[in-house]
Amino acid sequence: MKKAVLALSTAAVLVSCGSGEQVDQNIEALQQRKDSLKTIYEDIAAQIALVDEQLKALDTTIVLPLVTTKTVENKPFAHFVEIQGAVETGGNATIYPEAMGTITSIVAKEGQKVNQGDVILRIDAGMIQSTLKEVETNYELANEIFEKQERLWKQKIGSEVDYLKAKTNKEALEQKQKTLREQLEMYVVRAPFSGTLDEIMPKVGEAANPAMPVARVINYDNTYIEADVSEDYITTIKEGTLAKVYFPSLGKEIDAKIDRTGSFINPKNRTFKIHISLNELKENLQPNLLGDIRIRDFFQEQAIVIPSNVIQQDRQGNEYIYLLEIKGAKRLVKKAVLKSGLSYDKETIVLSGLEGDEVYIDKGARSVQTGDEVDIMK
Template identity: 40%
Template sequence: MKTKLFNIFFIALLVLSSLYLASCGGDNASVEISEENKEKLLEAYKKQYADLKAKIDALENELREKDGIANKVNLKLIETQPVVQKDFAHFIEVQGNVESDKNVSVAPEMNGIILRINVERGQAVSQGQVIAEIDAEPIRKNISELETRLELAKTMFERQENLWKQQIGSEMQYLQAKNSKESLERSLDGLKAQLKKAYVKSPISGVVDELFMKQGEMANPAMPLARVVNLSEVQIKADVSEAYVPNVRKGDEVVVSFPSLQKEMPVRISNVGQFIEPANRTFKVEMKLANKDGFLKPNTLAVVKIKDFGQKNAIVIPTFLIQQSTNGQEFVFVVRQNEKKNTVAKVLIKTGKSYGGETLVTEGLQAGDILVSKGYNEVIDGEEVNIQKTEPKISMNQ
């Protein structure tokens, strides 16, 4: 740049010299110039000199600005984000399962051939509704025989009772007649109770989820005939490490998410187990959840998030921005702005808990600091940088 300025100044001197010689003339060089003309000529030269100097200054400034821009272009380009205060919460996450206490396997109470099945899979049933009927013809025949014998026993008893009231006959005859009648009545009641077992009924209101037997097969009390479920309310059960016993209480609000359904919702702990499993050192927690739409099925995987730490108005930064030196100290890069320069500074920090890709900073940063968010692993302490300006996103509703 200095060479260019020297050339411009040299050219200006040549121009001034040429003007001077032209004004004097070649053949009339010996002619003396009057004092008045000399003053006018001097004024003209000064004016020309001032014009040239202004042009020289303008060119120097232009070249200086170009050199500055070239230097700026060579600086590393970074992106930044401000440090802000916000509420921070840390959660422990444990896996759980969806369960239902109204998931019932319905089994017959007696042996026999299945005469008919009155429901289908997916059919809604009410409590006490007959699901299937079992052949109980032998019981019906026994009931009919007992009813005939009971009629005779009642007649005999009534006669003996009338005679006894008239003090005719022995007391033993009266008691035998009474005992015979009552014995037959008890036997008849027992057979009728057995006959009721021939009708397999749903113990709960719900939906028939599965039928395990078919019409014509032999029913057996050891084998379920159907499964009825009611998923209007389900329970989420999870095992929590004993290390978190002080952090878990009945009534605490937790967040339950279902990865397969991409759903998340807050619920409250309905029960906390009082027993530590010796095998895995955990205790049970249970949450009840309304399930009117039925989208939660038994054994659906759930993730239970239990809050164990929280702080309001905390300094929280993205975890990936935190770097570690060889001596184990954690640090981040921030931007210091002075005059027209943006300089990177290395700041040592102390951190607390991390969750969800964010880390709590306890020392070293304050709200308003400018973090290097992109290019943080390419800069060094004290380096001048260029900051890339990000344009704000324009909402489609505007």
Template identity: 35%
Template sequence: MRKFQVIPYITGVFLVLTIVACGSKAGSEDPLAQLNDLKEQKSTIDAQIAALEKQLLEQGLIAKNLHKVGLQEVKSSPFKHFIDLQGRVDASESVAATSKIPGALKRVLVDNGDYVKAGQLLAEIEDAVIQKNLAELEGQLALTTDLYNRQKSLWDQNIGSEVQYIQAKNNKESTERAIATLKENMAMTKIYAPTSGTVDMVMLKQGQAISPGMPLCNILNLNDLKIIGAVTEAYAAKVKKGDEVQIYFPDLDKEITTRVSYVSKSINPVNRTFAIECDLKGGDYRANQIAVMKIVDYQKANAFSIPVNLIQTGEDGDFVLIAEKTGTGQEAIVKKVVIQQGQNYNGYVEILSGLKEGDILISTGYQDVNTGETVVF
């Protein structure tokens, strides 16, 4: 026998009530009495409609018109909450090779990317003037030394005055001190690597002027890198040494997991943040490379977490809709479950109470169904 659809419930009720209302106008002029009479008739009609629908369903003369929903089983899984921030790669040892005297660069012996050892010669400053002055002083020293020796010999024989002897001695010693100073300056015309590492950012070329303290280049120890970041003051009590950190390098499309190796004990008064560091071993990383840091500040090994969009709010608090299957078929009854939320991250919320392992969440179509309604999946 062919199945057919029953007239929608609300339309049928409306028509019946309209007919009854029109018929009762002549019998009663009291609006309150009319309202009570219509409510009584509506209840009777609703009961009759329900009985007829049940009978027709059992006889197979009408088809059920049930909402279709999607389901998701509740399972325990690890849940983590992260603090997101941006960091950068930093060399634990980054030293500038600088000059101690002014002058023009005579030779630059290194290029960017060269590996150098501590004490290796990096550049030389013009020293022609120093060498000329040194040669003159060395000639002068020969003369002052000869005069001193002669005067000393005479003085030892009690010949000549003491003043002449002391003056000859002072001239000799003064010349020696001047030579020593020039030799020190001569040594300073050479710039050496202060540490072993990779040459980075050679800032000056041959012929350019350099001043005391001006860096020739930076030397990075890329074998001992670290990630540094700044965490907002609000998380000061949550972040500690040893916390797990997930680090993502966008330009390398690479993610690693490490630990917090250092947490600053002071807050930056300008931006209200504190510094953290993570050791970085191996890999093709570069100083000042950008990294996305995710610090684990909360985790639970066996947690119930669900998409945040499944949670609704009612008079009794937050709740979700679950489906209780009625048998082996594709039908289920909608049930409302009040829940307590915990931490949330990246669109998922930890559920502290209300759900248990194996519960069936209504994940799609939950906006169109009500508690107690029969649905199909």
């Protein structure tokens, strides 16, 4: 029995030892197989990547960024200064009476053409007229007495004192008549200059006094627009500078020139005055009508011009645009650094960096970068 147990124990030990060696041999074989498969995998992965690159090159369904392109233009470029001004006229007078009283008659009508000195209305001057009539009567008597005294004096008849009294009395009444007639003229309202009677404020029977206006006369013969311009443009905006004036209320624009520039800088807003004649539109313009003025302060007959919105700026502050570069069948993005000048009406003049015949990327320029392959939007 003991021999049998010993035999079994020995056999178990031998079997146990045999199984350990087999496990060790299996791990080593598996590791070798893993390493072999890994090498094969890496080789296949490299081949797959190569095939992917080849497919990518041949695949026409690949979606490229869509852009639009334009050719850089050589054309005239103008820059304008935009300001607002108000219409003025050679004469725009609000008329005040010189005397107080009741309005007895209105001679002219609103809208009527009047000449300088024409009567517009009259104010009651009854008291002065009565006084003047009395003085005129006294003057007639005084004049007769003077003439008699003068004849007698020439004949050496009568005293010098009587002659001088008659002369003084006559001259005093002459002066009084003159004064009364001048006062009487104050009760007549006349046009201060030729023009159009734009408005009559009071009515017949209403009171007039020097503190209240009674009429307005406008002369359209010298109609102009005046505006304030920043002193920054004092060297570029001068007499003869071209301008355009647009009246929004009328829907009309005219070409004009600056007739005169002011010689004084307003210290409050650092501006100077400009004056533009508008005689060709004078019949349609009214004083204080607002107008938009565009003054051409720069012009170049041939300039490299591009849209302002295609110009970008990098971190270093350099301005640039993207150009389209053709390489074989590929359309690639190329960066072009430039220096820009003045901008107006969504366009910018290029001072350097472009020759003038380049093709640049317009729409889509901000979604691409240098070296990208792009497709042109049809």
